[in-house]
Amino acid sequence: MSPLSRLAAGTTLPVVTVVIAIIAIWYVAAVALNAPFQRDTYERAKQTDVPFSQLLSDTLVQKRPVLPAPHQVATEIWQTTVEKKITSKRSLVFHAWITLSTTLLGFLIGTSLGVLIAVGIVHSGVLDKSLMPWVIASQTIPILAIAPMIIVVLNAVGISGLLPKAMISTYLAFFPVTVGMVKGLRSPEIIHLDLMHTYSASRLETFFKLRLPYALPFLFTSMKIGIAASLVGAIIGELPTGAVAGLGARLLAGSYYGQTVQIWSALIMASVLAGCLVGMIGLIEKNVLKRMGMAA
Amino acid sequence: MTTATRQQSRLTVSNVLAWGAVALSALALVTTVFNPDITALSNPTLAVAAVLLAILGVRFGLGFAHNKVGDVALGIVTALASGFLIGATSAYPGAATTGFFCLMFAAWATAWLFIERLATWKLKGNAGKLVNLIIPILFGAWILVIWQLITVGLGVPKVLLPAPADIWLRLINSVPILWADFQQTFLKAVIIGYVLGCGSGFLLAIAVDRIPFLRRGLMPVGNLVSALPIVGIAPIMVMWFGFDWPSKAAVVIIMTFFPMLVNTVSGLAASDAMQRDLMRTYASSDWQTLFKLRLPMAMPFIFNALKINSTLALIGAIVAEFFGTPIVGMGFRISTEVGRMNVDMVWAEIAVAALAGSLFYGAVALLERTVTFWHPSVRG
Numbered sequence: 001m002s003p004l005s006r007l008a009a010g011t012t013l014p015v016v017t018v019v020i021a022i023i024a025i026w027y028v029a030a031v032a033l034n035a036p037f038q039r040d041t042y043e044r045a046k047q048t049d050v051p052f053s054q055l056l057s058d059t060l061v062q063k064r065p066v067l068p069a070p071h072q073v074a075t076e077i078w079q080t081t082v083e084k085k086i087t088s089k090r091s092l093v094f095h096a097w098i099t100l101s102t103t104l105l106g107f108l109i110g111t112s113l114g115v116l117i118a119v120g121i122v123h124s125g126v127l128d129k130s131l132m133p134w135v136i137a138s139q140t141i142p143i144l145a146i147a148p149m150i151i152v153v154l155n156a157v158g159i160s161g162l163l164p165k166a167m168i169s170t171y172l173a174f175f176p177v178t179v180g181m182v183k184g185l186r187s188p189e190i191i192h193l194d195l196m197h198t199y200s201a202s203r204l205e206t207f208f209k210l211r212l213p214y215a216l217p218f219l220f221t222s223m224k225i226g227i228a229a230s231l232v233g234a235i236i237g238e239l240p241t242g243a244v245a246g247l248g249a250r251l252l253a254g255s256y257y258g259q260t261v262q263i264w265s266a267l268i269m270a271s272v273l274a275g276c277l278v279g280m281i282g283l284i285e286k287n288v289l290k291r292m293g294m295a296a
Numbered sequence: 297m298t299t300a301t302r303q304q305s306r307l308t309v310s311n312v313l314a315w316g317a318v319a320l321s322a323l324a325l326v327t328t329v330f331n332p333d334i335t336a337l338s339n340p341t342l343a344v345a346a347v348l349l350a351i352l353g354v355r356f357g358l359g360f361a362h363n364k365v366g367d368v369a370l371g372i373v374t375a376l377a378s379g380f381l382i383g384a385t386s387a388y389p390g391a392a393t394t395g396f397f398c399l400m401f402a403a404w405a406t407a408w409l410f411i412e413r414l415a416t417w418k419l420k421g422n423a424g425k426l427v428n429l430i431i432p433i434l435f436g437a438w439i440l441v442i443w444q445l446i447t448v449g450l451g452v453p454k455v456l457l458p459a460p461a462d463i464w465l466r467l468i469n470s471v472p473i474l475w476a477d478f479q480q481t482f483l484k485a486v487i488i489g490y491v492l493g494c495g496s497g498f499l500l501a502i503a504v505d506r507i508p509f510l511r512r513g514l515m516p517v518g519n520l521v522s523a524l525p526i527v528g529i530a531p532i533m534v535m536w537f538g539f540d541w542p543s544k545a546a547v548v549i550i551m552t553f554f555p556m557l558v559n560t561v562s563g564l565a566a567s568d569a570m571q572r573d574l575m576r577t578y579a580s581s582d583w584q585t586l587f588k589l590r591l592p593m594a595m596p597f598i599f600n601a602l603k604i605n606s607t608l609a610l611i612g613a614i615v616a617e618f619f620g621t622p623i624v625g626m627g628f629r630i631s632t633e634v635g636r637m638n639v640d641m642v643w644a645e646i647a648v649a650a651l652a653g654s655l656f657y658g659a660v661a662l663l664e665r666t667v668t669f670w671h672p673s674v675r676g
Binding site: 010011013014015016017018019022066125126129130131132133134137139146149152153156157224225228231232235236239247248251252254255258260263264266267270271274275278 | 408411412428431434435436455456509511512516517520523524525527528529530532534535619630635639642
């Protein structure tokens, strides 16, 4: 097997190919979408027969392109992260940090709430029958729609800052955790539960020594979904605060002033953040499960 | 733990609830219910409610009629008492005090007791299913009752949290506006975007499935994109496709595309090698294998994506409207009415959205049951 075909059989080469293809399509689309505006500009400047190569290079350096080229977004991100002071309002790191803190707070509350509800549901038949259907139904409700209301109303009564935004993250994060934990806490087999009976273990002991270890892999999987949802919640939560700070505010401000490069860089930043957060949970998962002797 | 001890501990919870109801309603009879000087005894409906709850608690606590008739009586009396309470609060809004909360918690205890009893009923077949359906409905109804009692009793400002009755009133008084918003957001943006997004994700998955190289390359990327905050693309789509519904449909298309792609591709890989070999021994072509074996096997995955997408689509359409709309649409209505502090209208819109979202999800779930009737999770 030649090295090349071995690479092709793995995932690295295919993924790299796909990513390169996406970037190539992006460039082509950028030229195609920005060309009409550029032609208009030439016409207004009474420039005729502009060579195609110049049109090409001009479409990729517009100030407010319809679709900014990847390198424009990359430059913008570089300028707003590395070259600006972190405390500056123009620094993307500053905005990302605000979004991140909301996300983490919401995720923390949401995960704790989700675990608590799951424990209640697993241990109480009444809660299982009455609450569980509502937990599922709660997600068919487009809760993001009421995000602006929650924030405006809480601001009106004097609660502002992180908490209102974090509440939206909480709402989105608790659901996957609850569902995953209920499944996980119920996953010990009857034979194991019976063993705990024969040891005359109390409910509490059974929970900590049997159910909880069993539920951990489920918990980590749902936490990965939960933290991604939590980030979405934080970004949406920043929209109605009047574009003060945070990645969501950057999106909104960008859309008000037609700063497409700013929108795209905020989007890319949010994606990187999502990737890092999910990766972080994955890392913790790997370490914890290894310690517990469950890693494959 | 043996079954007997478990039975006993469950009975204790019930007894605590029953005697708690008795104590609370007794307390309600001797304290002020509404400021400044309305006591339970000076208001006939309140007195009846308190006495009924007390009798109920004593009856249950002493162990009479622990059967289905007694349980049903529990439910009816709780409903009656809550009705009286709601009636009384609307006469004295914002004046609730100690006695009122005693009564409310007494009713809460009996309602909990009722659900607790209902959950222990062992019924077979359809009756059991019906009870399992009724319990969550009662739970939801009870939340509404508490919401109503607290908001009216404490006189919570409408700007903060309107009472369910107010929301209902607003809902039935503004049906034309709500219907126009529903048409704009749901019937145009959501449905069109959902169909196009799921359809194109599905078709690309079928195409990708035939080229293993592309599949290995696209799957990790697709998984990554599914975790990204795609809603953020909304302002760009609004810039590209204008204020009307096509921009919202575009957001919905992009949001629903990736979950469908990822799920369908992994669903197409769900059939066993053994089953595929069987198809080969039948000399079936690739397409025949696809339609007769692999697509049916992929259906649970595809429906999983359809269900996830039904929620995502509604969220995407509503959030995209925050970035600019014509003067109609659910997201538009929510953001403007919040600005005008018409919170009851916002809640009415949310009720419509919730209902639409639940029905949409329910319809997909129902379709799933008919299509994947062979799957263990449906059969069992």
